[in-house]
Amino acid sequence: MGKKLVGQILKAAAALTAMIATTPAFAAWEPTKPVEIVVAAGAGGASDQMARMMQAAIQKNNLMKQPMVVSLKGGASGAEALMYMKSNDGDANKVLIAYSLIYMLPLSAKIPFNWRDLTPVSVVALDQFVLWDNAEGPKTVKDFIAAAKAASSPFKMGGTGSKREDHVLTVFMEQRTGAKFSYLPYKSGGEAATQLVGKHTDANVNNPSENLEVWRAGQVRALCVFDKERISYKTKVTETQSWNDVPTCKEEGLDVQYLMLRAMFLPGKVTPEQQAFYVDLFQKVTQTPEYKEYMEKQALKPIFLTGKDMLKFLEEDDKLNASLMKEAGFVAK
Numbered sequence: 652m653g654k655k656l657v658g659q660i661l662k663a664a665a666a667l668t669a670m671i672a673t674t675p676a677f678a679a680w681e682p683t684k685p686v687e688i689v690v691a692a693g694a695g696g697a698s699d700q701m702a703r704m705m706q707a708a709i710q711k712n713n714l715m716k717q718p719m720v721v722s723l724k725g726g727a728s729g730a731e732a733l734m735y736m737k738s739n740d741g742d743a744n745k746v747l748i749a750y751s752l753i754y755m756l757p758l759s760a761k762i763p764f765n766w767r768d769l770t771p772v773s774v775v776a777l778d779q780f781v782l783w784d785n786a787e788g789p790k791t792v793k794d795f796i797a798a799a800k801a802a803s804s805p806f807k808m809g810g811t812g813s814k815r816e817d818h819v820l821t822v823f824m825e826q827r828t829g830a831k832f833s834y835l836p837y838k839s840g841g842e843a844a845t846q847l848v849g850k851h852t853d854a855n856v857n858n859p860s861e862n863l864e865v866w867r868a869g870q871v872r873a874l875c876v877f878d879k880e881r882i883s884y885k886t887k888v889t890e891t892q893s894w895n896d897v898p899t900c901k902e903e904g905l906d907v908q909y910l911m912l913r914a915m916f917l918p919g920k921v922t923p924e925q926q927a928f929y930v931d932l933f934q935k936v937t938q939t940p941e942y943k944e945y946m947e948k949q950a951l952k953p954i955f956l957t958g959k960d961m962l963k964f965l966e967e968d969d970k971l972n973a974s975l976m977k978e979a980g981f982v983a984k
Contacts, residue, residue, distance in 0.1 A: 688748060689746065701949075704942065714932055741918065754766070770921050771914070772933060776946065779859065785854075788854075788872065811839055820909055824905070875903045877900050881895050
């Protein structure tokens with residue numbers, strides 16, 4: 652009886668093993684139609700460029716079965732994109748490439764949006780900002796501030812948009828130095844760069860990618876970077892300088908720091924499985940040659956945060972941006 656029972660058990664176990672082997676595994680969620688990557692800005696800007704890099708990296712490395720389509724929704728200074736995402740709860744085929752606009756615009760324009768309305772996926776990079784002047788202007792931050800203080804009229808500072816990152820940095824430079832600046836908003840960082848080259852402005856605080864070509868051409872000078880540490884890339888960009896050769900503003904006596912968020916969000920009310928799919932997708936994107944090349948070319952700060960670490964970062968970054976906006980007087984009443 653014992654041998655017979657053992658034989659029956661072994662047969663049953665073998666049958667169960669065979670059944671498990673032939674039963675298809677539970678399929679994790681994945682998109683079944685094209686995914687829309689939503690950009691809260693116009694064509695050609697830094698967010699559009701990053702979205703298209705991701706689109707190419709995903710396609711080239713076969714990271715997703717469905718195609719990714721870039722959707723530009725920069726209307727109303729980016730409010731169009733934020734409200735579009737908010738109005739599409741539960742639609743996991745839409746993903747927003749976000750920046751610090753998600754904190755600033757609701758404060759300055761009083762739109763009914765909060766980043767907590769969406770589902771955080773991952774922080775994929777940080778933008779460092781640089782103080783630039785014309786190549787024929789002052790050669791150091793100290794000389795630049797002295798010239799601005801001595802000028803008979805406020806130095807003209809070009810930037811992208813109003814009551815945004817460039818404008819905030821300009822206000823804080825005034826507060827920290829006592830110099831006076833007249834802020835001139837342009838449609839893009841590219842336009843701000845052109846105005847500086849043409850000496851229609853005295854300076855700008857463009858991020859590295861926006862002034863890259865005119866810096867390489869010797870038309871503008873990088874005075875300092877608004878971060879606690881230098882940009883990490885050491886490959887020469889100009890004949891004599893790499894990004895790492897540019898000192899921090901604090902090193903030069905101008906204690907102003909700011910980093911701009913680059914992060915991915917889904918609409919609200921998506922499932923944990925849908926969120927997990929995109930966490931995995933964008934982590935894979937950060938490992939591609941396309942992402943790594945783009946990060947160095949654009950001099951972006953690499954980072955990858957998700958889950959509790961991302962939420963902690965967002966809460967702290969939100970508080971920082973809110974305090975900066977309030978101190979600059981940019982919060983709508």
